[in-house]
Amino acid sequence: MKKPIIGITSAYEKEEGLRNYHRTTVSIDYTKAVVKGGGIPLVIPVTEDREIIKDQIALLDGLLLSGGTDLNPFLYGEDFKNGIHLVSPERDAYEWILLEEFLKTGKPILGVCRGHQLLNVYFKGSLYQDLKYYSSEVIQHRQEMYPELATHTVNIIDRDNILFELYGEKIFTNSFHHQIINRLGENLTVIATTNDGVIEAFQKKSHKFLYGIQWHPEMMTARGNTEMQKIFEKFVSYCMKE
Numbered sequence: 001m002k003k004p005i006i007g008i009t010s011a012y013e014k015e016e017g018l019r020n021y022h023r024t025t026v027s028i029d030y031t032k033a034v035v036k037g038g039g040i041p042l043v044i045p046v047t048e049d050r051e052i053i054k055d056q057i058a059l060l061d062g063l064l065l066s067g068g069t070d071l072n073p074f075l076y077g078e079d080f081k082n083g084i085h086l087v088s089p090e091r092d093a094y095e096w097i098l099l100e101e102f103l104k105t106g107k108p109i110l111g112v113c114r115g116h117q118l119l120n121v122y123f124k125g126s127l128y129q130d131l132k133y134y135s136s137e138v139i140q141h142r143q144e145m146y147p148e149l150a151t152h153t154v155n156i157i158d159r160d161n162i163l164f165e166l167y168g169e170k171i172f173t174n175s176f177h178h179q180i181i182n183r184l185g186e187n188l189t190v191i192a193t194t195n196d197g198v199i200e201a202f203q204k205k206s207h208k209f210l211y212g213i214q215w216h217p218e219m220m221t222a223r224g225n226t227e228m229q230k231i232f233e234k235f236v237s238y239c240m241k242e
Contacts, residue, residue: 004061004239006039009098009115011068012046012090029147030066030112033218037232039239046094053097062108062209062239065095065115067216070179076126083130085178096122108209108238110231113177116212120202123185130178138196141175147216148223151175154200154215158191161203162211166230173200173215173228180214188212209238 010026024045031041044056069088073080075096099122102109111119117127128134131141143151150172156164163171171192181199184190192201204210213231220228 001240003038003040004236004241005042005059006034006062006064006236006239007042007044007056007060008034008064009066009091009095010043010045011066012088012094026066027218029216029218029222030064032222033229033232034064034236036221036229037234037236039232039236044098046090048090048093048097050097050101053094054101057098057102057105060102060107061241062110062235063098063102064235065099065109065111065118067113067115067176069114070129071114071117071121071127073127073129076121076183078126078129081129081133083132083178106208108235109207109211110209110235111212112218113214113216116201116214117179117181119204119210119212120181120185120188123188123204125181125185125188126183127179128182131180134180134182134198135196138198139194141180141194141198142178143175147174147176147219148225149174150220152194154192154194156192156201158189158203160205161191162231162234163192163201166234167227171227173217174220175215176219177214209235211235 008030010024015021034041069086072087188202200214202212217228217231
């Protein structure tokens with residue numbers, strides 16, 4: 001059976017050492033995780049040409065929305081607040097069109113970190129622009145340690161999803177973010193939270209496979225964590241053509 005092709009979104013970044021030069025980048029951990037999951041990774045460059053995007057989508061069996069810069073808060077109706085980090089209008093515009101068109105295919109989608117937040121905002125949710133607006137007492141959500149190191153507990157609070165199927169009621173994960181979900185997007189179901197109540201994963205149950213995950217399973221998978229690899233194995237299995 002032919003391995004499914006998984007599109008991985010990329011960043012539109014400025015090269016600091018050369019004026020007016022930009023590049024397409026994405027952590028190699030995503031491609032490694034897709035390969036370990038049994039798929040063929042294909043990194044997608046940023047463009048705002050809808051017809052090109054449609055042609056890109058035609059090549060794909062699944063979509064992995066990768067991590068990266070903060071979403072522009074204008075997308076969820078807010079001004080920029082103190083504490084927000086770098087945004088990328090070019091990437092925002094591209095991924096919005098990509099998601100809009102890809103959803104029409106009904107094919108599997110997995111959002112990680114920024115991808116998790118993008119999905120929530122696309123479905124009319126919002127974000128806390130920084131953890132300080134959520135609570136003054138939170139666990140460490142942005143670790144400064146090894147990327148494969150688990151630093152907090154994720155409680156799986158819904159049983160009808162792949163996370164509960166794979167891990168039961170609890171899993172230990174890494175954490176690299178400073179923004180979180182505020183208002184949950186329409187028709188999304190929270191399936192996992194941290195001990196301080198932060199939404200760590202959701203599912204769109206009316207979709208064949210649409211999950212948002214706040215932590216970085218690709219970092220752990222790329223460094224040999226076989227438990228996190230199961231997420232990508234499950235994702236890739238759903239991307240198999242029927």
